[in-house]
Amino acid sequence: MKMYRCRICGETYLGYGAPANCPFCGAHVEFMIAPEAYPVGVNDIMITETERADLESSIELERANTRFYLGMAERKDNDTLRSAYKRLAKVEAEHCSVFCKLAKVGKPADLMTPGETTGSWETDIEESRAREGRATALYAGFAARATDSRLREIWEAVSAVEADHIVLDDLAKGYI
Ligand SMILES: [Fe+2]
Ligand SMILES: [Fe+2]
CATH class of the missing domain: 2.20.28 (Rubrerythrin, domain 2)
Structure with a gap:
């Protein structure tokens, strides 16, 4: 091991x-x-006003997506998809906590509270695909304008993860 x-x-x-x-x-x-x-103090960074605003947008995006996926995971009629989107919720919650750490703020109080969904697996998976597409592009943009190398690394890495989630959504359609 x-x-x-x-x-x-x-x-x-x-x-x-x-x-x-x-x-x-x-x-x-x-x-x-x-x-x-693992570099000691890797998250002890000085952030610019723009980076702070971009971190706040990232926290809000991850909060919203975590809650959306928790909402999807409350549906009882498809255990494979329930489990898959519960996993996705946990990944997005982890992203949220990474961004909170970098911004040196606490996690949103309602992070793990299930949110509203669109009502069916079909429409929720489409909604997820749209959300993941927006996240991928948004983080690529934040990475491009970040001046801090740690922030650039994080946004690039998380953007790639959100792109993977689009692939997951397409896979998930096969389990409806
Ligand atoms: Fe995420
Ligand atoms: Fe990780």
Whole structure:
């Protein structure tokens, strides 16, 4: 067994090999590093006004998407999709907590409260696809204008994770 630490969310993974994606935040394998290589104080950064505003938008986006997926996961008629979107909710909640850490603010009080959905698996998966598309593009834009290298790294990595979620939505359609 080996220990790995995710450079993006800071969580530790225990296993026989590095996972293709961080099980907590979904970051790709290149971010799974040896715990001793995890840089101390990597999140102690100075942020500009623009970066603060972009972090606040990121926190709000992750909050909304976490709650949307928790809402989807409350539906009882498809256990595969219920489980998949509960997992997605946890990944988005992890993103939220990464952004909160960087902004040095507490997590939103209602982060884990299920939110409204559009009412059916078909329309919710379409809605999810749209949300993930918006997140992918938004974070790519935040990464491009970030001046801090840690923030750029985080937004690029999380943008790639949100792009993976679009693929997941397309997969999920096969389980309706
Ligand atoms: Fe992670
Ligand atoms: Fe996310």
